[in-house]
Amino acid sequence: MKRVVWLLSLVVLLVAGCEGEKKPGGKDRGSDPDIVLIGSEIEGMYLARAAADEGLNVMVLDPRKQPGGQLIQGEMLYLDEPFDDAGQSLLQGRVKELFDRYKQGEIRKKEEFVDYFQSIAEGIPIESGIQIVKIDSEPDAHSKQTIKSLTYRTAGGEERTVSAKYWVENTDFGALSSRLETTRIPGIETVFGGEATDYMAASIMMKFRQVDWEKFAGEINSLSQDKKEEIYGSNTYLTGTFAYGFGNIGKSYSSSQKDVFLRGLNIINQRDGEALINALLVFNVDPSDDRRIQEALEAGKTETDRVVKHLRQQLPGWEKAEVNGYPDYLYIRDSTRYETEYVLQATDLLGGAMFWDNVSIAGYPIDLQGNQANPWGTSTGKPDKYGMPLRAFQLKGYSNVLTAGKNVGASAVAYGSARIQPNTSLAGEVIGIILGQIDGKSELAELSEKDMEKLHQYIKKNYDITLSGVQAKNKIGRYSEEQLELINRGKLAVE
Template identity: 60%
Template structure:
């Protein structure tokens, strides 16, 4: 059993510059890993972020994916907790909506934590850690100035959108969406380029669309179309009536966020076959997306009331990457875990969201596999298999392709990142991450609830597959059977 928990910052002083041997090295600067960094440093650990991208912030800042999806249970109760819950509070209030707001938030989140951008990993040194696991001991990299540096750490975190670290440590790839779409070759969900507009009359837009009765609204714009003061859903007919310039581009239904002052951002323009580890393909896709955005504007001006005077409001310099190679973790979440409402003794997040599989070039609309109630996300799904001290964050979570459709949502893994950061601070010098027991986790959960008001000992979610046959459960886990309400 662990010894008594300490309060954040009691044992170690905050580090504000690069140090040679930090406690935690995080590879990549996506927001989910940033929550882990903040929590670990607040708990007294020293943290360094080494980012292979030239600019920090990943999909949130560089991709400007500012349409935030909220996880809810079957009764539509929010599952938000922790720091990401606080972000959503400000988002819903309208205090954080525009890029500059998110940039300020991100900067504050990582205050005092050193980030070095544009690094290239040159070598990784490993040692044996017990009979069945290895430990990553040191990493040698080249910085933007061309200098070689070596860093050692107790813990390492994969936090890129292209598995930069984990792909060099493991060859055990989790099968991707090719298994859902019955493809012979490896495949990934479509990426998106976010479309930014100004000159939108949101009040007129909302009144015109919602002034129609449901039948008329769905006939004109598509099923489940809805406009609130903040968001839209639906508009599938607007997407399907648009003819893109290329086969690898597609306009789906419109997820729009009202950024206020006549500004709006749309998550809808898909680009297929983007490998985020291929910088040339990423640059090509960004250029294609920018050009296509100009054409989409003309389409929206014709199709959407209140958008007649809309203009393009700039472009992001990067994409929203949903999906890339992921590698086997100590536990790989399955679709049946989610639909049965499973909870785990080592929960680090309580998740919830439909199993939303965005499409591939041969199946453009993708698959909606059903919506679970709530489910647990275990620490083991964030521990790279065969390693005692390597963790994964964000979209690197260990989940099968169908389960990944829900697990991938930012708030699910942001909460996990924060909780893992707390755990790393609490176990430092007491026990190894891989040796944590159920009794240890009970103690950690109690501390996290008391100190951070994060509840991880939730009752199981509703079991939506209790009456399914064994054969049907197998199909669910393959993504070949939709779970009805």
């Protein structure tokens, strides 16, 4: 019953955003929007929030039936924080507030994440369950295409047409960009082999209750490091907040289904005996295929009921653990993505590249989650930190189409790091600020290095976000051209 109340409160708030209003410093909400986002993933919602706060009129058209995507519907509530080689957090902007509250224990449960999502979406209309019917575009002065309008069908069957200055791909299955004149970025099959088009595994988040976290962490941390790794696997680590590693727990489990696989465990303590685990992989999931998503969800639920029995036997403090319900959606890591004006390569990341049009300072190991041909996946190196250029979020060939979140322009290998939520959340917020600042003055496709320098200064002064003057380690300076090519193909790991 409580879960129904949370969702109803979210719907009420989002519908309220559709009412005509005059935002201080903003525009009449009844007019055509400046920005339309397709999809409601959290990374793009940071763009929407920042643009709205800068005075722009923003709306969201979501093909999914409920808002919130991976974070809310998929309940991917285990948050990974990027650090540089000196151990310094790379979090900046609004996403830092989420992580701070998360680490403090204030935001751990789904309802707390729903409240947070509401705070980001406040005043921004979201229409869920839409279907794109038609997109009208035409050539522009930059020898590119410009989307002029989009016609969509509402959940109730009504057709509507909307015009906007900018359009943002913010789904996990390319709902907008797949309908445009675009080129697919080759996927994980280029690294691991397998089908002609393949994706890193999706996951179903496993939810449990009656977990004695104090006993769990206490007993395992009382072991010597050698003993801990002997029993549970290398890199096993626990605090009062989270745990990761436990590769031996996955290795000792036999799945009942050929396309479902238990890897090492990423576990978050949700308080009150509740815990959530990111570990149960489902292969061969095309997120544009609703039927396959439902099959994968059901397979994940069935396997979760078996996994809990394994955890009771293998982990101290989990002897009485029970399944605590199931998410309504999958955690989608990977999908068909399309070329942007700049496509990040693994050598950009490991070389610590910085760009004149940086919109994020990012980091995280190049973590290539597996497919069915290579279920354990691999990591090909850990960057110190690197920049993410605006051009990696500008859809190639279109002057007014942006990408958000996991639609970032990155090769299959570079994507292993670039995809991490804080990296693209910061980029989304910065792009939203930029759109607000250039409104009525210039177009995104016309921005020069001098323009970006001024924008970086504004963003630093007003948002305390640093995007320029950042130094990063180059970890591949002595590698040959042949070795650099192997790194970009995922065939050579960098220590």
